[in-house]
Amino acid sequence: MTSSHTISVLVDNEPGILARVVGLFSGRGYNIESLTVAETDAKENLSRITIVTAGTPMVIEQIKAQLDRLVPVHKVRDLTVEGPHIERELALVKVKGTGDKRVEALRLADVFRAKVIDAKTDSFVFEVTGTSDKVRTFVGLMESLGLVELGRTGIVAMSRGGEAL
Amino acid sequence: MKPEESATTGADLLVKALIDEEVEVVFGYPGGAVLPIYDSLFKQNRLRHILVRHEQAAVHAAEGYARSTGRVGVVLVTSGPGATNAVTGLTDALMDSVPIVCLTGQVPTHLIGNDAFQEADTTGITRPCTKHNYLVKAVDDLARTVHEAFYVARSGRPGPVVIDLPKDVLMNKHDYVAPKKPVQHKSYRPQVKPELKKVEEAIELIAGAKRPIFYAGGGIVNAGPKASKLLTQFVHTTGYPITNTLMGLGTFPASDKQFLGMLGMHGTYEANLAMYHCDVMINIGARFDDRITGKLAEFSPKSKKIHVDIDPSSINKNVRVDLPIVGDAGHVLEDMIRVWKAKQPKVDHKALKAWWAEIDKWRARNCLAYKQDKETIKPQYALERLYHHIKDKDHYITTEVGQHQMWAAQFLKFEQPNRWMTSGGLGTMGYGFPSAMGVQIAHPDALVIDVAGEASIMMNIQELSTVAQYRLPVKIFILNNQYMGMVRQWQELLHGGRYSESYMESLPDFVKLAEAFGAVGLRCHDPAKLDDTIKQMIDIKKPVVVDVLVDKTENCFPMIPSGAAHYDMLLGPDDRAAKPVSEEGMVLV
Missing domain, CATH: 3.40.50.1220 (TPP-binding domain)
Structure with missing residues (x-):
């Protein structure tokens, strides 16, 4: 019954807003799988929060209603149920190694269309973007090739088509 | 006039904003961080301030005021301990959807985060126990924030709103501009009209x-x-x-x-x-x-x-x-x-x-039946007699939390809304007495009675001093069974009669206690004299504490044991243990 949902929340960019959202999740025992937040409209002073959460349909409905009830929240949209949408994530992947392993890492990076954004003679930092599944797969491959550090942004998402949030 | 030439300080401006919101009374307690507000209050006579003896009581009094009038209750407390003491009241107001605006003092903005004297992260602490809260960082935001806070507190499902006010913001100068009405909130617009x-x-x-x-x-x-x-x-x-x-x-x-x-x-x-x-x-x-x-x-x-x-x-x-x-x-x-x-x-x-x-x-099962004898007063009987004597008078009832609360709900009859003030969601012992003070402030000529237990009343007993100061003729009707009755009842039914810590040892003499605070104390243990005691209580135009000594072992029925279904009710003492409570039920409160 439990399923994963990607929820976009448009909020006032004000101090404490993230604490309100995160506090709601921890206080009511909801789950956060991924969370991203940044200002998206400087003129209107709005931020967009993208939350990936999991729960039964009743819990997901509650999460949305509880988010909508927060005073600085403008809009709550469940992208998972409201038609097709796209999700992207960015990761920085640091791989250390020499010889064959280094060549193989570079070759695979090419296959995954990851960019080299830093290089030393014995290391690379790759920037890879895509679905979480693609990022996970790439990181998995790097594990045996000298993965030493990983940073992920979490998911940002948007509905397909011309309609705005 | 430039703001810096203005004679209006943030605190003056706050008082003006409250008056514009048609606030009549503020329940509060002073302290260092809110001294500028108390100074502004001193210089005017539109707003009445009621000095409580503990900040929790200020919030409950504001709740009583709000629930009995339908208006927003206003609280004013200082920073640090003033704010943390208010937290129980705020949580109570959130659970029971009571509109409250609570003004808390805060250390000056440059000291925030420095562990300054009487500093607490008030917006952090109150975030989960308010409908919304604000930290005002500049005096130009103050008036707008106050008006927005009243809008949020009273609109949609009402609730408590905290405004945290650093001392420098209260002392900085700025002109007051009255709000445009109605206040339009940019994101909070609850749906009131149905489809x-x-x-x-x-x-x-x-x-x-x-x-x-x-x-x-x-x-x-x-x-x-x-x-x-x-x-x-x-x-x-x-x-x-x-x-x-x-x-x-x-x-x-x-x-x-x-x-x-x-x-x-x-x-x-x-x-x-x-x-x-x-x-x-x-x-x-x-x-x-x-x-x-x-x-x-x-x-x-x-x-x-x-x-x-x-x-x-x-x-x-x-x-x-x-x-x-x-x-x-x-x-x-x-x-x-x-x-x-x-x-x-x-x-x-x-x-x-x-x-x-x-x-x-x-x-026809007559589920509220009880047996009154000639020896000891049954709590149900005390409430039935109380109701008999007050029913034709303009009266308001508040309660504490426990058996007496449930009996009051069962045996007092309510014909109109806003006449019954009780802590339902949070179940706050100590709610009833300060709440009754707030009701009495709003309805000075009405008969206001706090139905209490001897354990609950001890939780905010210090407010006897407040009712004495303002000559509030609140009546405290204590059903004294010398136990935390509901705890004792659960221990009897669910924990094998092991009465762990539920006996109230060393209770005060409530009559002398009342007298010490300048109130009147009455006591009754004889069923035959109960009517006279109640009549006396009603006739005395002063605060009265009535210590009614009731049956110590009476339980509150009917009862659906926790975790049971509606048809599994216990109707009375003889009905008990037809079914032992399941383990799942034991876990529930």
């Missing part, structure tokens, strides 16, 4: 019912007195039975023959069985609290459920409903009555007659 289509669907469902029941809660109180009138009108039009939640008592006249009494854990047999066996449930302004539903899996299994609530997050939270309607209870009832009149639906009178016959059979 007409849903109301029409509801009427169809209601009219077609064979075993209907109305289940009405505190949302109707919050929708204003008109909503109670509309509810009464609609219930009369349909001829259907109605039950109230603890918070909803008074929204339908208790003396009416269609009223089944309160439902829930200590509700009546007829109300709970009607909820279990109904085919259409019309929930207006109630939230399917766990005290109401009992075992969720067996809650009213055969019914179609309509749920009217102004808060969408209350819908489908505990119980899945068939027809949710988001809107203000008053607006929804108005539409329901209009649609009903327009459609003139045919009610199944034969089925309804059979349903009432069944209900009357349950009623």
Whole structure:
């Protein structure tokens, strides 16, 4: 019954807003799988929060209603149920190694269309973007090739088509 | 005039903003961080300040004021301990949807985060226990924030709002500009008008019912007195039975023959069985609290459920409903009555007659019966006699929390809304007395009685000093059984009679205690003298503490043991242990 949902929340960019959202999740025992937040409209002073959460349909409905009830929240949209949408994530992947392993890492990076954004003679930092599944797969491959550090942004998402949030 | 030349400080501006919000009274306690506000209060005479003796009591007093008038209650406390002491009251107001604006002092902005003297992260601490909160960092934001806070506190599902005010913001100078009315909030706009289509669907469902029941809660109180009138009108039009939640008592006249009494854990047999066996449930302004539903899996299994609530997050939270309607209870009832009149639906009178016959059979069990003897006063008897003497007077009742609260809900009858103030959601011992002070401030000539237990009253007993100072003739009617009665009852029924720490040792002499504070103390232990004591209490135009010594072992029945279903009620002491409480039930509170 439990399923994963990607929820976009448009909020006032004000101090404490993230604490309100995160506090709601921890206080009511909801789950956060991924969370991203940044200002998206400087003129209107709005931020967009993208939350990936999991729960039964009743819990997901509650999460949305509880988010909508927060005073600085403008809009709550469940992208998972409201038609097709796209999700992207960015990761920085640091791989250390020499010889064959280094060549193989570079070759695979090419296959995954990851960019080299830093290089030393014995290391690379790759920037890879895509679905979480693609990022996970790439990181998995790097594990045996000298993965030493990983940073992920979490998911940002948007509905397909011309309609705005 | 440039702001820096202005004679108006942030504190003056705050007072002006409060007056513009038509605030008459502020409940508070001074301290370093709020001294500028107290200075501004000193220089004016529009706002009345009531000095409490503990900040928790300030919030409860504001709650009593708010619940008995429908207005926003205002609290003023200092930084640090002032704010943390207010937290219980704020949580109470959040759980029971009471509109409160609480002004807290804060250390100057340049000291925030420095662990300064009397500093606490007030917005951080109160975030989960308020509807919303603000930290005002600049004096130019102050007036707007105050007006926004009042809007948020009273709109939609009401609740407490905190405004944290650093001392430098209160001392900086700025002109006051009165707000444009009505305040338009950029993101918070609750839905008050229901979708007409849903109301029409509801009427169809209601009219077609064979075993209907109305289940009405505190949302109707919050929708204003008109909503109670509309509810009464609609219930009369349909001829259907109605039950109230603890918070909803008074929204339908208790003396009416269609009223089944309160439902829930200590509700009546007829109300709970009607909820279990109904085919259409019309929930207006109630939230399917766990005290109401009992075992969720067996809650009213055969019914179609309509749920009217102004808060969408209350819908489908505990119980899945068939027809949710988001809107203000008053607006929804108005539409329901209009649609009903327009459609003139045919009610199944034969089925309804059979349903009432069944209900009357349950009623005949007389589930609130108790046996009064000549020796000791039964708490139920004390309340019945109390009601007898106050029923024709303009009266308001508040309670503390525990057995006495449930007995008060069962044995006092409420004919109107806003007359019954009790801590339902949070269950705060110590709520009733300060709440009664707030009620008395709002209704100086009314008879205001706090029905208390001897344990609960000790939690805010210091307020005797406040009622003495303002000559508030509040009556404290203590049902003294020398136990934390509800704790003792649970220990008897669920923990093998091991009365761990539930006996109130070293109780004070309540008569002398009252006298020490300049109030009047009365005591009664003889059933034959109870009437005289109550009459005396009513006649004394001063604060009175009445210590009624009642049966120490009386339990509150009916009772649905925790984790049990509605049909599993214990009706009295002889009914006990028909079924041992399950382990699942033991875990529940």
